[in-house]
Amino acid sequence: MLQNNTSPTLDELFGRILARQPDQPALIDPPDKLRVTGQPPRRLTFAQADRAVSALAGHFIEAGLPPNSVIAVQLPHTVELAVTVLAAYRAGLIVALLPQLWRHAELTVALNRTGARAIVAMGRIDGVDHAELAMNAAAEAFSIRHVCGFGSDLPEGMVPLDLAVDNSNTGNAGLAVQDSRRAALVTFEGSGSGFRAVPRTHVNLIAAGLAIFLESGLPQGATILSAFAPSSFAGLTSSFVMWLLSGGTLAMHHPFDERVMIRQIEADGCDTLVAPAPLALRMAEAEALSSVRSLRHIIGLWRAPEQVGSSALWPQTGIRMTDVYLFGEAGLFGARRADDGTPSPVMPGPYRAPPEVPASSTAGEIVLTTKGTLGLRGPMVPVAAYATSDGPSDAFASLSPPDYVDTGYAARIDRTSGAITITAPPSGxxxxxxxxxxxxxxxxxxxxxxxxxxxxxxxxxxxxxxxxxxxxxxxxxxxxxxxxxxxxxxxxxxxxxxxxxx
Structure with missing residues (x-):
């Protein structure tokens, strides 16, 4: 792995963990992976994962993918996803995440919008032929030169990647020099003009992961079970990035089978669960989590952040819950619940992680805009991606564009507490x-x-x-x-x- 003198990339974070604990568990597949993809589940140590990442990175380079080109990835929540993302970074590529439910129409738009040079898919996911979907979408994207896939019975013309991952002849020859300031990830946001491609650097992603990691108080070496599909900025940050920051183990769950999830937490001794917050609250109210002795932290992600204030109390003693407010692809912030289980108030202005430490770094800033909406700024927020107007009428609206992203969520200041209350999602x-x-x-x-x-x-x-x-x-x-x-x-x-x- 070639180093540079800037802040670390995500692959370089992986390399630091590898140097300390090569034989520790790194990645664990969902136990029902055979049903989902037709492939048996795998468990990889950091050393095993590193060999697979190097082999796949070498394959991408030998295929002629130039540094800083885009590789589209549509994979389930399995070991292959983590290995592919790390391999792309080691080869100097930019990963465009494609949600699993996207079909031909959305895939074609996304591939053309990003100018992707390659696409990686799984043969089948939950009985759906994703390999064929990828082939058909690639046929209508002129920039695509390579169509690759994991799994068996891949269609003719799709390069099988299982052989590349299993290749033991690995090395650092030809690997790209990594730069944390360059784009690493592209996700997609609905806008008035259609899909907006939102790029982020390694620095942006690490900043977002730290905001959740420090706010929730996760320990080093955490064993994290992620039950949130990693097909978005929040999904990748709350699972993949937090795993690299903790230096522990990432166990992946194919959403959602509560019985499988509980067995998986118990079998792998998971101390942290990342899941949609309404699901976690429902499971806690049904006492489905009370028997899980290893669980200490819940990272509850709110796709509808306007619902946090009216949500039920967190009833589970001995398990701390952190609410993570998601605002599409624009950004996020977290707030650990009070000891009585109530959501913590969200104050306008800079917020720190963790909030009780005065000298802690500023994780971002919450802004109430003149439109009565919530804005975000900070090291994770890609202001430039949202700076372009959706219509010609906005072209000359301001000579000095704002240094924040307007999320479109209606918000107001509570006169009694001074906290921000999010009242409604973006219209339309x-x-x-x-x-x-x-x-x-x-x-x-x-x-x-x-x-x-x-x-x-x-x-x-x-x-x-x-x-x-x-x-x-x-x-x-x-x-x-x-x-x-x-x-x-x-x-x-x-x-x-x-x-x-x-």
Missing amino acids: VMAVGGYRFLADDLQEWSRRLGQNAMLTALPDRLSGHRLAGRAGDNARAREALAELGLNPLMVEAFRDRTVATD
Whole structure:
């Protein structure tokens, strides 16, 4: 691994852990991986992971991928994802994360938007042929030169990467010089002009990981179970980056099977669970976590941060919960819950991690904008990615663009406490779990299905919204949307619903 004189990259953080504890467990696959991907689960030490990373990085370089080119990755929450991301960084590449539910339409747009030179996919995920999806999307992206995949029965023309990872002939020859100030990750945000590609450097990612890691008080050498899909900035930061900061073990869970999750926490002795906050609260209220003796920390991620203030008390004694407020791809911040289980107040201005240490570093700043919305600034926030206007009317609005990102979430100051209260999500944007849709997009797709068709987003406590559709023939509507290459959230909105009778 070639070093530089700047701040470390994520791969260099991995190298520091490797030097200290090469034989310690690093990565653990979901126990139901065979069902999900058809591949047996794997457990890798840091030394084993390093050999796989070097072999795969060498493959990317030998394939002719130049440094700073984009490699698109659509993989499940398995060992292959972590190894591919580290290998891309070791080869000097930029990783573009593609959500698992994206199908042909979204994949094609993302590949063309980023100018990706390669795409890496899994053969099958939960019975869906992702290898074929990747091949079809790559055929419509002129920049793609390499289509690679993990798993068996890959289509003709897709390069199998399992052989590269298992290759023991590794070395540092030809590896790129790593620079933490260059782009490392690209994720995607819905905007008025369609998908916005949001790039981040290694420094941005480490800053975000530290904000969560220090706020939650995680110990060094933590064993982290991540049950949050790593297909976004928050997903990768709360699992992959925190694993490298703690120098411990990352166990991955394919969301969501609560029984499998509990068994996995117990079997691997996990002390930290990263999961959607509403799911963690529901499990705690049902006393599903009370029997797990090793668990000490919950990192609860809120895709709908306006719900934190009205959420239930954290009832679990002996386990500390940290609420992590997510604002799409713009940024995040964390707040550890009080001893009585109530959410901690969020004050405007700079916030530190951990907050009780006066000399701790500033993790970021929370701003209340003149529009009555919440803004973010700080080392993790990619202001430049959001600086471009979505319409010509904004072109000359200001000669001095703001040094913060307006998240669009409505917010106000509580007169009694002085804390910020987030009251509503951005208008016109619907969040279904980790996937964000524009309301106009939903209306456009429903219009394509005929005059009597309807597609809308309904409030949902667990996932923010859920999609519901109605058409004259739901089966034909599902077929039409699938043929258009839309993701299954839209397709299954038109599932047939039966009404129970007494």
